[in-house]
Amino acid sequence: MNNISIHIEDKSYLNSADNSAKQVIKDLSLSIKNNEFICLVGHSGCGKTSLLNILAGLDTDFSGEISLGHTQPKVGYIFQTPRLLPWRSVAENISLATSCEPESLDFLLESMGLTQEKQHFPAHLSLGMSRRVSIARAFANDPDLLLMDEPFVSLDSPTARQVRQLLVNLWLKRPHKVLFVTHDLREAITLADRLIFLDSKPMTVIKEIAVNIPREQRNNETKIEQFKQQLFIDYPEIHTLL
């Protein structure tokens, strides 16, 4: 797979109340290397979801250029809400979205701790479980590019930690490009190879920082905290973004 390069000159929405155009993204450029885990950090509502929707091919109304390489990459998208089909069971929700074999489906469900819930309907799951199903669905698709839109928001912190760990484990087993949107700097440092800080209204890249903590030390809370403090000292301007 090739690198992905993105350049969006302009993405605007029409405000139907007063017919004025509101620009959300302006001259945004970024590239994603093979198997790179990128965290996009910025305010809620700064246009990160718009960016992911453009990359997923859900939104084509923008000016700019996106080069995804020779072949159309398979995209896995973990939305902010789980977006499961309520009238299909957990197993059906995953197998409908993907062409995954029954054995790998069982393996995924097992690693997500969802074996018991395989035949359940989403209405009978907790929010944490539904989120795990949506993560399993994205991974079952065997994606070349994985987009995640604040997937752990509104989970309590032990559950969030557990699901985050699952995510990293799955990614380490089968690496691919990841674009992870969050406004939680700690979470970003724990997960990312590279942090991209975004300014809002309209959204532009203001800082790119590589995270050089080795993967095996990412569970070390003090390491993460140290890195975070150092960031604030080195780049005081990021304070305003959080």
Added chain:
Amino acid sequence: MNFSLTAKSLLKKPSIQAPLSLCLLLLLWHGLASFLNTSSLPAPLLVLNILLDEIISGQLIQHLTATFTRLIISFSIAMFFGCIMGISLGLNKQLDNFFDTWLVIFLNIPALVTIILCYVWFGLTEMAAILAVIINKLPNVIVTLREGTRALDTELLAMAKCYRFSKIKTLQHVVWPQLHPFIMAATRSGLALIWKIILVVEMMGRSDGMGYQLHLYFQLFDVASILAYTIAFIVLIQCIEFLILKPLDKHAARWR
């Protein structure tokens, strides 16, 4: 004490309540009929006798079949085209704006007017009769399905697009389950409406069917026969409800 308690709890069961209230209704009817003692209100047993006679003679089956066939044909056609048109209007705002006034006009034309016009324009034929029923039913289906389509969850549609669901897959697994309650609503209200219109259609221009028979007995002032046909009618509708619609509902609601 113990006995009255069990009797009370028995009374609370829906499976007991429904037959019990039905018996009460029959009892009231019987009481009123014997008190008034007039041919305008025959007793339940007399009506039952006539009902059995009509079944044995084959008359009832013949007319019921005629009406039922008209019902199935006009209902299927109205549902088929109504769904297509309703979904199209729900998806396309311009189309909807344009045809909205048409829809309002057709919704407000009295059923009787459509029936008269169809008979005048196309003659007293089977085709005219069925067309009149379809024209009466179609706007209702369109409006219901239009609302259903407008209410489709755009987030789930985006999910389907992102995971590259084929058109058929999207229709089967994402769109259809969301439209199902609206189609059931259109079916129920549609059946209720079509039954009523079909009788008028038959009364005015056909020589068989329930409407024709009711009209005949009205001219003879034969209330017992009218009631016998009414009961056959109600039983048939209830059969449709319990054998077809309820199981469909149950199947669709299993995930709730």
